[in-house]
Amino acid sequence: MSRAEGTGAERTGSDTAGSDRAGAEPTGAQSAGAELAGWSDPGATGLRKPGPLWTLGLFRSELVTTFRRWRTIALLAVLAGVPVLVGVAVKIETSGGSSAGGGGGAGPAFITQITNNGLFLVFTALAATLPFFLPMAIGVIAGDAIAGEANAGTLRYLLVAPAGRTRLLLTKYATTMTFCLVATLVVAASALAVGALLFPLGELTTISGTRISFAEGLGRALLIALVVAASLIGVAALGLFVSTLTNSGIAAMATTVGLLITVQILDQIPQLDALQPYFFSHYWLSFADLMRDPVYWDDVQRNLGLQCLYAAVFGSAAWARFTAKDITA
Amino acid sequence: MTDAAAIHTEGLTKTFRGGQVAVDHLELTVPSGSVFGFLGPNGSGKTTTIRMLMGLIEPTSGTARVLGRPMPGAARTVLPQVGALIEGPALYGFLTGRDNLLRYDAADPTADPRTRRTRVAAALDRVGLAAAAGKKAKAYSLGMKQRLGLASALLQPRRLLVLDEPTNGLDPQGMREIRSLVRELASDGTTVFLSSHLLDEIEQVCTHAAVMAQGRLITQGAVADLAAGARGRLVVTTPDAGDAARVLKEQGVGDVVVTEERVTAEPPDRDLAEVNAALVTAGVRVRGFVVERASLEDAFVALTGEGFDVAG
Numbered sequence: 001m002s003r004a005e006g007t008g009a010e011r012t013g014s015d016t017a018g019s020d021r022a023g024a025e026p027t028g029a030q031s032a033g034a035e036l037a038g039w040s041d042p043g044a045t046g047l048r049k050p051g052p053l054w055t056l057g058l059f060r061s062e063l064v065t066t067f068r069r070w071r072t073i074a075l076l077a078v079l080a081g082v083p084v085l086v087g088v089a090v091k092i093e094t095s096g097g098s099s100a101g102g103g104g105g106a107g108p109a110f111i112t113q114i115t116n117n118g119l120f121l122v123f124t125a126l127a128a129t130l131p132f133f134l135p136m137a138i139g140v141i142a143g144d145a146i147a148g149e150a151n152a153g154t155l156r157y158l159l160v161a162p163a164g165r166t167r168l169l170l171t172k173y174a175t176t177m178t179f180c181l182v183a184t185l186v187v188a189a190s191a192l193a194v195g196a197l198l199f200p201l202g203e204l205t206t207i208s209g210t211r212i213s214f215a216e217g218l219g220r221a222l223l224i225a226l227v228v229a230a231s232l233i234g235v236a237a238l239g240l241f242v243s244t245l246t247n248s249g250i251a252a253m254a255t256t257v258g259l260l261i262t263v264q265i266l267d268q269i270p271q272l273d274a275l276q277p278y279f280f281s282h283y284w285l286s287f288a289d290l291m292r293d294p295v296y297w298d299d300v301q302r303n304l305g306l307q308c309l310y311a312a313v314f315g316s317a318a319w320a321r322f323t324a325k326d327i328t329a
Numbered sequence: 330m331t332d333a334a335a336i337h338t339e340g341l342t343k344t345f346r347g348g349q350v351a352v353d354h355l356e357l358t359v360p361s362g363s364v365f366g367f368l369g370p371n372g373s374g375k376t377t378t379i380r381m382l383m384g385l386i387e388p389t390s391g392t393a394r395v396l397g398r399p400m401p402g403a404a405r406t407v408l409p410q411v412g413a414l415i416e417g418p419a420l421y422g423f424l425t426g427r428d429n430l431l432r433y434d435a436a437d438p439t440a441d442p443r444t445r446r447t448r449v450a451a452a453l454d455r456v457g458l459a460a461a462a463g464k465k466a467k468a469y470s471l472g473m474k475q476r477l478g479l480a481s482a483l484l485q486p487r488r489l490l491v492l493d494e495p496t497n498g499l500d501p502q503g504m505r506e507i508r509s510l511v512r513e514l515a516s517d518g519t520t521v522f523l524s525s526h527l528l529d530e531i532e533q534v535c536t537h538a539a540v541m542a543q544g545r546l547i548t549q550g551a552v553a554d555l556a557a558g559a560r561g562r563l564v565v566t567t568p569d570a571g572d573a574a575r576v577l578k579e580q581g582v583g584d585v586v587v588t589e590e591r592v593t594a595e596p597p598d599r600d601l602a603e604v605n606a607a608l609v610t611a612g613v614r615v616r617g618f619v620v621e622r623a624s625l626e627d628a629f630v631a632l633t634g635e636g637f638d639v640a641g
Binding site: 050168324 | 442
């Protein structure tokens with residue numbers, strides 16, 4: 001095995017020397033000979049045993065490629081901007097001395113608490129971005145994952161490299177999930193920074209009325225961010241599946257975002273309450289239960305279970321579609 | 330090198346949805362070590378065939394073996410030994426030329442990450458792109474993109490190179506460079522499978538060729554044999570064209586055509602020196618007496634019975 005790797009490196013080395021023929025290499029002919037010998041031995045290529053971690057190279061490349069794109073950076077910038085907007089709006093609203101509007105009452109009522117504790121801006125920002133901004137960003141990344149490569153024609157070169165269809169799909173899904181996590185953490189971090197800048201920090205009151213320390217509050221905030229990121233698993237799987245259906249990145253993105261909006265609207269129609277527990281967005285705002293004391297887990301678990309179900313169903317569908325697909329783009 | 334063919338297909342057929350037969354019972358054999366020209370008009374099924382060989386498209390029926398193994402089943406073991414340029418280059422415009430190659434190399438699970446940068450640099454150097462390696466690919470000209478595509482096929486030592494229209498978009502200088510690169514690779518023992526609709530390109534570099542039209546294989550074999558299939562023409566240049574034609578007919582030469590100072594005819598089986606002597610004896614002033622070799626183009630037209638048009 002180690003010997004085999006040695007010859008592999010040697011051959012690559014001689015290839016480098018061989019291509020540099022202009023440099024009057026006295027060993028040029030010799031190395032070309034070695035190259036030939038290496039190629040003609042049918043076992044030689046079989047000896048090019050990949051290292052166990054080499055397969056992760058594609059994932060690394062995928063991450064670098066994704067996060068280096070201007071589009072990805074712009075999406076993250078928009079997400080980071082939401083907490084700034086909310087924070088500044090609350091600050092201006094309350095600068096007259098009156099405490100923030102008494103009530104609202106709809107949804108998790110974190111926003112009224114922001115003036116007392118900047119940490120609540122994290123919860124507010126996540127609650128504000130989860131229904132639309134976050135899943136939309138995921139839809140763009142997931143929808144473009146396969147379809148975008150097909151559109152640019154790079155998919156065929158990845159596959160003849162050969163990336164392997166299952167490996168490529170897994171890599172794409174892992175990258176999308178990484179983006180979910182990064183996007184959520186960007187929102188949370190931006191909100192924490194803005195909250196610390198504009199408002200006091202300290203002990204906080206849970207929804208149940210008990211008081212917890214700031215350190216525990218931070219821990220809860222991180223937990224909530226992770227749950228929010230996990231809430232996006234379903235959309236990511238759905239987007240990836242849509243992405244395997246078409247050769248147009250734009251079409252895949254638009255379809256995914258369209259589905260997202262449709263499901264959100266259907267989730268508001270009371271006549272459909274029998275179906276609603278199966279909508280991927282139905283339990284999204286259950287993360288507020290993590291601010292109860294003791295934590296109320298039921299809906300959070302239902303949410304995570306539902307996301308796993310979506311990942312399994314649409315992940316399998318994407319795999320079945322992609323591994324059997326004729327790549328004509 | 331084993332005797333097994335680098336590429337061998339049996340009854341390879343692809344019918345697209347809607348019933349269009351793109352490739353029809355293709356029996357193709359590409360000998361190991363050859364430079365194989367794959368000819369045909371646009372739309373004749375060349376690219377579909379290449380996509381099936383590379384495991385991108387599942388054949389409707391029939392089998393394909395590449396480097397002795399079945400495709401697409403053995404893609405994981407076969408494809409690392411194959412460099413391919415399919416239907417023009419495809420690049421990530423927002424990445425530099427070098428980063429494009431690093432990405433394609435990372436996609437190959439058998440590529441050693443420790444030698445990746447060296448191999449990428451060598452490949453860039455080989456296609457003459459070393460100076461532009463740091464430029465974003467979207468700023469590349471078509472010729473530079475084509476070169477980068479070739480570089481991605483040369484990231485590893487390969488046993489087989491599949492090049493689909495490799496000189497598209499290149500200037501004459503670039504075409505020459507590609508031809509010499511192909512010859513150099515072939516002399517190293519790499520089998521090169523070259524698809525093109527440019528006949529003279531095939532004629533200049535290929536040892537073997539196959540011709541496709543409307544999804545079917547019309548012929549395949551050594552280039553010399555294919556060209557020999559179409560017979561050359563005897564061409565006599567003379568100011569006495571009328572006399573020359575008469576003498577040629579007397580000598581039993583068939584299909585005599587007179588055009589001003591040129592008389593062309595089917596070359597006779599007998600010794601041409603005697604024919605020439607007969608002309609001179611009859612007082613015909615001969616300026617030129619030559620048999621023009623049939624080109625692959627003549628062979629192609631003779632085979633397809635038509636011009637080099639897009640299939641309908």
